[in-house]
Structure formats: C-alpha cells, structure tokens
Amino acid sequence: MCNAPGRLGSSVSNAPSFAGSIEKIGRRRAVDEVRERLIASIQSGELGINERLPSENELARLFGVSRPVIREALVSLDAMGLTVARSGSGTFVVATEVKPELVFGGYAPAHLNQVRRYVEIPSAEEAARCCSKAQLDEIASILDRLESEDDAASRNKLDADFHVAIARATGNPLLAKIIGNLRTMVEEEAFTAARLPQRRSQAHSEHRAIYAAIAARDPALARAAMTAHMDSIDQSIADLEESPRKQRG
Template sequence: MNLSDSQTGGTAPRRVSAMEAALGHLRDAIERGEYAIGDKLPSEAELCRTLMVSRPVLREALRALQTMGLTVSRTGRGTFVVADAVGDPTFGDYAAGDLMEVRRHVEIPVAGYAALRRTPEDLDHLADLLRRMERETDATSWVALDSLFHLGVAQAAHNPVFRKVIEEIRDALARQSAFLNELGGRREQSDREHRAVLEALAEGSEDKAVEAMTHHLDRVGTTLTDIVRSARTPAGGGA
C-alpha cells in the first residue's frame, strides 16, 4: 500500500502528504476497532512496510495520533491505543485550548510593547529570522525558526518575564506549529502574518502590532479548530 499519492476529493483536490495518508489509515483502523483500546500498534518497521512510508513520515503520523489523543507512546514499549475517538489536541504538556488562551493574553500585548521598545538590533534579528523562514524548505527547520521568531518578539519587549513565559511554552509552540503546518498547510500564510507583525514593529505602531498579532493568533486558532472538527468526523464518514 503506497500512501504517497493519495488525494482528497472535491472540486479542487489537494494532494495529501504521505504523513496525512498514513495518519488517516491508522486513525481509521483505530476507529473501526482494528486496534482496540489497550492494544499496542505494530512496530515502526512493520508499519513502514505495510504503509510503504519512510520511518520519519511514520513517526510524524504517530506523533499526530498522540496529539489527537488516540495513542500514547511508552518509552521502550511502543505505541498504545488509549481512545477510539479524537479528543482535544495536546502539545507537549499543554492542552490546545489552554495554550491558545495563554498565547492570546501574552503574545498580543507583548507585540504592542515590542513596537514601542524594540531596538534596531531587535528588528534586524527578527528580519533575519523571517528571511530564513521564507527561504526554508525543511519543515522541521522552519518550525524551529517560527518559535525563535515568537521568542524574538518577546525579547523586543525588553521585559524578562515575557521572555521567560515564551521560553516556558516554546516546545509546545513548536509542536503546535508542526501540527498545523502538516495538517493545515499554514506555512506560507504564517510567513505573511509574521511579515505583518514585523512591519508593525518597524513602524513603531503599538495598535498595528497588536492588530497583526491578533490576526495571526486568530488564524492559528481557526486552523486548529478546523483540523479538530475534521478529525472528529469519522474517517470515511460524512460531515
């Protein structure tokens, strides 16, 4: 079974990545009871052979299953099914809803402070990160730059508490970013939103910076909601 050429239906079909196809196959198997709650999934080697995907692709799919609350990975033992329906995503130690709530209450005002306090060095640093993001072709490297960009905005606010908060959730931000990019195709849109944030900071406009960061987080939240809503529709089922 080669999953790399799967497509979605509709008037303008979008080519589904190998990871999405592998994820869909495994999720469908769990929801149909082929793998029941408490069961251990086959080994990575066996799944790679069955699905005809590489190990990195499979591991991304397994991470997505865990984020959706369907499985849990136990070090040295494997991946086990813990639910047969999609729950609220988790990113590292934090539930998606909790993470988004904190991001809105921290990153939006931080952008405003950064617009008022940023230095030329801060702007140069953020501009360099954004240029690298816009050129980056490796998904993992882009995610790392994404989290650095958000940390850089916090640094530009010149309040060490803000930086500490973003550092605390940085791993969760990276996990959320990877999840949204793989299942929501957000990279190009996110680059544009980051560009708007940087332009507002360069202009020194608190209002525009707050507006740009609000728009960015609104789009993140909308994409996350759409992915979860789609995931909660039984695989192969209707709306």
C-alpha cells in the same frame, strides 16, 4: 519595558499486515496522508488496542517518506487520543475513536492560546516601540530561514525562535523566558495545526505582517497583526476538532 535589562511490533522482515496496501506517497500533503492511513488502520482493527506501531524508521520506509513526516503524523494521532508514546517502548494504540477535545502537553488548546494572547500580543506591540536594528535583523533572519525550511521539526523550532526573538525585542528578558517556556507546551499544537491544507502559507503571511508592523515601528499595527495570528491559530484548532465530528457524522 524599553529600558528594562504484535503486527505492529514486527521487524522489517515481517512487515505489519497493512503494509501490503501502502503505496509510496509524495511530499505534498504527506503528513495528512500518513495520518489518515494510520487512522483507517486503527479504526478498521488492523492496528489493535495496545498494539505497538512500527518504529519511525520502519514507518518511513513503508510509506516512502521522511522521519519528520512520520513524527508529525504520530504527534497528531497522540493529540487526537488514538495513540500514546511510551518512553523507551514506542507508540501504542490506545483508542479507536478520536477524543472530543484535543489536548496538547496536558492542556486544552483554548487555555494555551489564552495565555499566549496575554503575553505575545503585548510583546509584539512593545517590540514595535523598542526593537533595535540588530534585534529587527535577527527577527528577519529567523523569518527567512523559517520560510525556506522544509523539515517540519526545524520549522517548528524556528517558529518558536521567531516568537521568542520578538519577546526579547521588548527589552524584558522575563517575557522572552515565559514565551520560550510556553512554546515547549505548544509544540504538539504547532505540529498538529501544520497538517491543515494551506496552514503553512497562511502562517508565513501572518508572520510577515507581524514583522512588517514591528519594522514600521507601529505598535497598534503590531498588536493587530499578532492578534490576527492568534485568531488564525484558534480557527485552525477549531477546524481540527470539527473534522473528526463530521467524520463520525
């Protein structure tokens, strides 16, 4: 490839009933806490089926967190089958029980990650053979920004940019396009997996290992590093799917 070219709809003045029990929470594990409190409100009936949740702005005010934190939590609820976002209308409660399998963008995580393995692992291997100095510098720059970014939505975008930059470094523009398109499908998965404790630091380590292997021009090591990254993603999703089952016990 190297040579290739109701209560929930209330206004601020009439806050939902569960708002009285909300205490402002810190940024640390904020997504986890918001998600768990919303799940508890749904499962207790405070937030009933077909009720609309308050807006992102209102939820951010009630919980004392940023809108990106709220957005991540809502993506998780949607992936778990508890809510659905309706364009122009808001987010509505549609179930009180977590569905047995997660779905992202209409696809099961196993299907998405199987396809990612087919294209991203060979891409890392080929990038180690073909990557130019300029392309390597671009990957390093993206990685530096990714590690210092606190906004969840911006991190997700930079994560996508990192994987696409590796694909571009193969010299095959079609690989970059395919991986770019795949990343739009796995956005929900990335948001949801990110709520696991330590996942952010683990992902940084995995990305650094991939970059180091490409920088060392070691195709076998790059392949192994990207494989380990995909294995870790699979394990994160498995942990997410197992957690609700344990809760239902």
